[in-house]
Amino acid sequence: MSPPTLYALSSVALLLVALFGFLTSRNLVRRVIAINLLASGVFLLLVAIAARGAGTPDPIPHALVLTGIVVSVSTTALALALIRRIHAATGRLELEDAEPEGPA
Amino acid sequence: MWLLDAALAIAMPILAWRVLTVTDLFKAVVLFIATGLLIALGYARLQAPDVALAEAAIGAALTGALFLDLLGSIGPRLEAERDSSSSPDGSVPDHRGTEPHWATPLRLLLGLLIAGLGGVLAWALVTLPAPRGEIARQVEAAMPESGVSHAVTAVLLNFRAYDTLLEIGVLVLAAVAVWSLRLDPTAPGAGAVAEDEPVLVHAAAILIPCMVMVAGYLLWAGAHRPGGAFQAGAVLAAAVELLLLTGLVRAHTLPPAGLGALLMLGFAVFLAVAGGVMATGAPLLTYPAGWEYELILLIETSLTLSIGVILAALFAGALPPRSVSHDTTNEGR
Numbered sequence: 001m002s003p004p005t006l007y008a009l010s011s012v013a014l015l016l017v018a019l020f021g022f023l024t025s026r027n028l029v030r031r032v033i034a035i036n037l038l039a040s041g042v043f044l045l046l047v048a049i050a051a052r053g054a055g056t057p058d059p060i061p062h063a064l065v066l067t068g069i070v071v072s073v074s075t076t077a078l079a080l081a082l083i084r085r086i087h088a089a090t091g092r093l094e095l096e097d098a099e100p101e102g103p104a
Numbered sequence: 105m106w107l108l109d110a111a112l113a114i115a116m117p118i119l120a121w122r123v124l125t126v127t128d129l130f131k132a133v134v135l136f137i138a139t140g141l142l143i144a145l146g147y148a149r150l151q152a153p154d155v156a157l158a159e160a161a162i163g164a165a166l167t168g169a170l171f172l173d174l175l176g177s178i179g180p181r182l183e184a185e186r187d188s189s190s191s192p193d194g195s196v197p198d199h200r201g202t203e204p205h206w207a208t209p210l211r212l213l214l215g216l217l218i219a220g221l222g223g224v225l226a227w228a229l230v231t232l233p234a235p236r237g238e239i240a241r242q243v244e245a246a247m248p249e250s251g252v253s254h255a256v257t258a259v260l261l262n263f264r265a266y267d268t269l270l271e272i273g274v275l276v277l278a279a280v281a282v283w284s285l286r287l288d289p290t291a292p293g294a295g296a297v298a299e300d301e302p303v304l305v306h307a308a309a310i311l312i313p314c315m316v317m318v319a320g321y322l323l324w325a326g327a328h329r330p331g332g333a334f335q336a337g338a339v340l341a342a343a344v345e346l347l348l349l350t351g352l353v354r355a356h357t358l359p360p361a362g363l364g365a366l367l368m369l370g371f372a373v374f375l376a377v378a379g380g381v382m383a384t385g386a387p388l389l390t391y392p393a394g395w396e397y398e399l400i401l402l403i404e405t406s407l408t409l410s411i412g413v414i415l416a417a418l419f420a421g422a423l424p425p426r427s428v429s430h431d432t433t434n435e436g437r
Contacts, residue, residue, distance in 0.1 A: 058239060
């Protein structure tokens with residue numbers, strides 16, 4: 001198995017773990033962490049696919065992933081600022097209408 | 105080297121699982137930073153040095169710092185809540201309260217569905233046709249007219265400059281959105297939390313000029329080797345945030361108008377260049393022949409300054425308190 005395929009499969013595992021974590025966590029900070037890991041997994045997948053084949057890898061997915069990383073940090077920053085406000089207003093790190101029986 | 109690849113490939117998902125199942129959020133964030141750094145190593149192994157730099161600086165370090173900033177602000181209350189709540193049994197434990205054992209069958213079903221998705225993705229991956237490299241060849245052929253000699257920079261700031269323009273627009277929007285949330289810069293855990301740490305303060309005084317130099321080098325080097333505006337901006341943002349954390353610079357001494365100007369500078373310059381060429385009848389973002397390198401350098405420099413300010417402004421305590429007092433006078437509206 002070539003290194004790119006190895007990393008591609010690993011990134012699939014990474015994003016699946018992150019997806020499961022995102023869907024089953026109620027703590028908001030943990031969900032934002034899961035979103036970040038999900039994004040990282042997808043980016044790694046894109047770069048791994050681009051690294052297949054001989055010669056220098058295709059630079060366009062690299063530029064795409066670079067853009068994605070930057071947008072991902074701005075999203076995280078906004079999400080964390082919102083969490084800060086939620087915590088200041090309600091004292092909890094979960095959404096108020098999170099039902100124990102399952103997702104809304 | 106395959107041993108390193110195998111170790112990385114196995115470690116990343118396992119570490120991610122640990123990140124999402126540890127009880128303590130602080131430990132989760134530290135593990136998250138470690139995962140990010142491993143991913144950066146993976147990018148380096150996949151011959152993507154630009155992406156590796158960006159992931160290490162922005163994806164792992166800056167994002168991790170944002171999380172730590174948040175945990176530091178709400179940390180004391182978390183401690184109290186954890187002491188007063190009992191830990192749950194079996195299910196994924198969170199930092200506080202009991203995680204209701206809601207629908208473990210549902211969780212199992214979700215796990216099965218996700219595993220199924222994984223199977224489909226893995227099958228799709230191993231049956232991918234061999235790459236033809238069509239677009240990569242076109243990029244290679246167009247490099248001489250791009251103004252720079254590094255392919256990723258050429259794609260980011262010339263061939264796909266439109267995407268980068270929108271990207272910096274998103275960054276500006278995020279900064280404006282975070283600022284308009286009016287987070288209290290005088291809250292505990294915001295602002296100069298580290299000013300009593302003598303080692304850090306003295307180390308910062310030495311490190312910060314070095315970081316500014318590294319940022320300048322990364323910016324300059326982006327034209328012909330891995331580097332560029334975003335990596336340089338991230339290092340600059342770390343330097344600015346270090347200044348604020350150690351109290352070497354106080355947020356209230358920073359003029360809000362100047363900060364706002366620096367925030368907008370990158371986007372404004374980029375937009376001006378993009379639109380300016382349209383005055384001569386050329387399509388959006390078509391650099392005039394012979395001027396590509398100079399324009400790219402101008403845009404990248406403005407971008408670096410803006411990104412440095414924007415990413416640092418996303419931390420708590422980076423907002424000058426003057427705007428908070430302005431807000432309280434309008435509270436009744």
